[in-house]
Amino acid sequence: MPETQTKQVVEVGYGGNERLMMNMGPQHPSSHGVFRMILTLEGETVVAVDAVIGYLHRCHEKLGETLTYVQYPSIASKTDYVAAMTSELAYVSAVEKIGKFEVPRRAQYLRVVAAELQRIASHCLWLGTWCLDMGGALGGGATVFLYCIREREMVLDRFEELTGARLLYGFHQIGGTRYDAPPGWDKKVRETVDFIEARIDEYEAMLDDNTFFRVRTQGVGVISRELAQEVGVSGPLIRGSGVSYDVRRAEPYSSYQDFDFVVPVETAGDCYARYRVRMVEFRQSIRIVRQALDGLPEGPISSRPGVKSVGQVRVPKGEGYTRVEGARGEVGCYIVSDGGPKPYRMKWRGASFSNLAVLPHIVPGHKVADVVAIMGSVDPVFGEVDR
Amino acid sequence: MDAIADDGLTVTLPRERWQEFGRFAREELGCRYFNWLSAVDWKDQGLEVLCRVENLDAALVLTMRTRLAAGETACPTLTHLYRGADWMERECYDMFGIVFEGHPDLRRILLSEDWEGYPLRKDYAVDTPFAPYR
Numbered sequence: 001m002p003e004t005q006t007k008q009v010v011e012v013g014y015g016g017n018e019r020l021m022m023n024m025g026p027q028h029p030s031s032h033g034v035f036r037m038i039l040t041l042e043g044e045t046v047v048a049v050d051a052v053i054g055y056l057h058r059c060h061e062k063l064g065e066t067l068t069y070v071q072y073p074s075i076a077s078k079t080d081y082v083a084a085m086t087s088e089l090a091y092v093s094a095v096e097k098i099g100k101f102e103v104p105r106r107a108q109y110l111r112v113v114a115a116e117l118q119r120i121a122s123h124c125l126w127l128g129t130w131c132l133d134m135g136g137a138l139g140g141g142a143t144v145f146l147y148c149i150r151e152r153e154m155v156l157d158r159f160e161e162l163t164g165a166r167l168l169y170g171f172h173q174i175g176g177t178r179y180d181a182p183p184g185w186d187k188k189v190r191e192t193v194d195f196i197e198a199r200i201d202e203y204e205a206m207l208d209d210n211t212f213f214r215v216r217t218q219g220v221g222v223i224s225r226e227l228a229q230e231v232g233v234s235g236p237l238i239r240g241s242g243v244s245y246d247v248r249r250a251e252p253y254s255s256y257q258d259f260d261f262v263v264p265v266e267t268a269g270d271c272y273a274r275y276r277v278r279m280v281e282f283r284q285s286i287r288i289v290r291q292a293l294d295g296l297p298e299g300p301i302s303s304r305p306g307v308k309s310v311g312q313v314r315v316p317k318g319e320g321y322t323r324v325e326g327a328r329g330e331v332g333c334y335i336v337s338d339g340g341p342k343p344y345r346m347k348w349r350g351a352s353f354s355n356l357a358v359l360p361h362i363v364p365g366h367k368v369a370d371v372v373a374i375m376g377s378v379d380p381v382f383g384e385v386d387r
Numbered sequence: 388m389d390a391i392a393d394d395g396l397t398v399t400l401p402r403e404r405w406q407e408f409g410r411f412a413r414e415e416l417g418c419r420y421f422n423w424l425s426a427v428d429w430k431d432q433g434l435e436v437l438c439r440v441e442n443l444d445a446a447l448v449l450t451m452r453t454r455l456a457a458g459e460t461a462c463p464t465l466t467h468l469y470r471g472a473d474w475m476e477r478e479c480y481d482m483f484g485i486v487f488e489g490h491p492d493l494r495r496i497l498l499s500e501d502w503e504g505y506p507l508r509k510d511y512a513v514d515t516p517f518a519p520y521r
Contacts, residue, residue, distance in 0.1 A: 053496060053497065054495075054496060054497035054498060054499070057497040057498065059506050059507075061482070061507055062506055062507060062511075062513060066513055226419070227470070229419040229420045229421070229443065230419065230420075230421055230469050230470045230471055231421065231469075231470050231471040232420060232421040232422055232423070232469075232471035243443060245420075245443050250443075250446060321439065321450075330422070332422075332423070334423075334425065334437075336427055344427075345427045345428070345507075347423070347425045349422065349423045353474070353478075354423070354471065354474075357471060357473065357474040361470065386497055387497075
């Protein structure tokens with residue numbers, strides 16, 4: 001911390017309006033990772049927030065410059081480890097764009113299935129942990145958490161059948177996907193999404209009719225339309241603030257133009273609006289998964305023959321930015337190639353980083369307990385914030 | 388100003404017109420959405436700062452870029468135009484050592500305050516030891 005921050009720590013007095021500096025995190029259970037907030041309080045009310053990030057920093061961008069195009073995708077999944085499929089996709093799409101690699105249609109559809117299942121799994125984890133954070137108000141809170149984790153497990157089982165891994169997949173590779181769907185997999189996926197679809201109605205019945213839940217989320221942590229754009233939040237946050245921005249619509253990639261889905265938009269901008277957006281996204285993801293499985297074309301899954309050495313994929317000189325819609329918003333990758341086997345420069349645009357940057361603007365004025373609700377509704381994954 | 392197919396507009400600016408064009412993009416072109424800001428180290432040809440802003444309603448994507456002279460690290464800030472530039476410029480300062488003039492709170496964001504050097508510069512070796520572990 002710089003000098004100016006540490007000096008104004010406590011002004012103790014008994015007048016009733018003294019300010020107190022309180023440290024929240026980095027090991028706070030509600031931070032879902034390592035995140036520290038230095039709250040300046042007046043009584044119970046937060047007047048200023050200093051967000052301290054970087055505890056999970058591994059300098060992925062430098063790593064990307066030292067690893068070849070073939071090596072990096074499996075590391076890319078470690079940025080946003082809760083939605084590993086989409087972060088891998090962001091990287092390989094950027095390389096495909098500069099290198100002009102074709103992606104077969106079957107691979108594009110498989111990518112869509114994987115990405116949408118991942119969105120369901122990620123939203124399950126978000127909903128469960130968020131309700132756990134607000135535990136007391138929801139009659140223990142662990143109920144929703146355990147239900148959500150159960151459903152997430154089913155999706156992870158499908159990923160295990162597809163890739164052999166449950167958290168970090170290495171599914172995407174430049175020019176296609178590494179694995180094809182095993183026999184009978186589509187039937188299992190359909191059963192899974194049917195089951196989850198019915199369960200989502202249950203979550204909503206548990207939460208929407210719960211007065212405590214509504215009191216804790218409605219009107220809390222309002223992000224205005226203007227603020228959302230200026231800070232550059234994306235995903236459910238910007239859609240909860242009345243901006244219909246979804247990369248799948250704005251700039252369709254991987255055959256998203258073939259599918260019929262709705263981009264949910266809420267105008268209130270509060271925690272409840274973000275919750276509503278994500279609940280609709282659950283159902284839209286299920287819709288897309290079904291359409292993709294129905295229309296899954298036959299054919300090869302990769303346009304690029306297997307390589308014997310990791311340095312054999314070369315990308316012509318150039319640069320490009322590619323974005324995909326991850327579970328938390330726009331995940332982008334900017335790559336500068338100098339024609340070698342490694343990128344000259346690689347930049348991650350982490351959705352969580354930009355989303356979290358809105359916290360210091362919306363938290364002041366709320367009570368300490370609301371900080372937890374607001375942070376949960378932002379759904380940050382610190383692997384992606386710190387990269 | 389030159390257009391790149393399917394990647395919006397790219398505008399290369401001299402350093403002096405960085406803020407002026409940022410204001411033009413925001414007010415005249417309606418680019419209210421601040422997407423990201425970063426830099427590229429071109430070794431002896433200096434650092435290049437890139438910024439991507441968008442007009443979501445008109446689907447207009449604008450990438451602004453400016454090249455700093457070799458050895459120069461000062462760049463004007465965009466924080467008075469976009470609040471999102473706050474963290475992005477701090478990250479850029481942290482990783483490249485680019486000093487954004489006029490930034491209200493320019494300090495390291497991902498690395499600790501006592502970190503030496505700027506990791507994403509090309510002259511920073513991957514295995515540079517960090518002070519406590521030397």
